Amino acid sequence: MEEYLDQISRYFETVPLWPFFLLGVVGLVAIAVEIVNRKRREQAIDSFRYTIETELASMYPRHIRWPENVNQYLCARLPEMQHNFEVLRIFIPQDQLLSYNTAWNKYCDFCRNITDEICAASEQPANIQSGNETTATADENDPKKVFHKLVSDLLAFTNI
Template identity: 65%
Template sequence: MDENINQITGYFETVPLWPFVLFGFLGLVAVFVEILNRKRRANAIDNFRYTIETELELLYPVHKGWPRNINTYLCSRLPEMQQNFEVLRVFIPQDRLLSYNTDWNNFCDFCRNITDEKCAVAEQPPASDHVAATKQSTNKEPDPKETFHRLVSDLLKHTNL
């Protein structure tokens, strides 16, 4: 056993130490980069959540009512949300990136296609007569409020990684 220890000690006495110092330095740099990336990711998540909570405060998480010209209201908020979406996209794992992009595209499509008329139709009470009820049930579109809440929840699920 002493022979092995003497051999190892002799090796470290004859070998230069700069490779070990270099690898140690690279290890420290890697740890600092990881810490920095975790902080940047946390900030991206916080900014994305904050943007959704402030820009859509009338509609999410508690629905207080549709503003007039809902299409204009939502589309005017998309650029700010798009910026935070792009920043957060960098930190989404590759296997979840397709789902993230799909959820964002669905949200954008909803914002561009929602109209005050669709909201008004969804808020109307159900018809009392049978003919109108069957006609309404065949042309029934999903409630925009429920769709909106589902889309926003789908976006926010990506911040819980």
């Protein structure tokens, strides 16, 4: 065993040390880049969550009030949310990117297509048909529940 240690020590005496220092520097740079990327990812997640929590405070997570001119209200908030969506997209894993983009597109479509008339129609009591079918259809067509689900789907990507 002592022969092996002597052989290894003689090897390091004759070999130049600059490759080892270079490898160490590259390792330190890689660790620094990883730390910076993690902080950027956390900041992107925090910005995305903060935007949703502030811009949609009266509508999500607890529904307090549905604003007048809901279409204009939601569409006015889309540009800032779009910016934060784009920043966060960089940090979404490739295998989840399609579902992330799909969730965003569904949210944008909802914001552009919702009207006060649709909201008012959903609040009217539906004709009583068979009990289970009416409840399922009412939940699918209730804009408040659809909105809540769309926002929850978007926020699910911040838990990665």
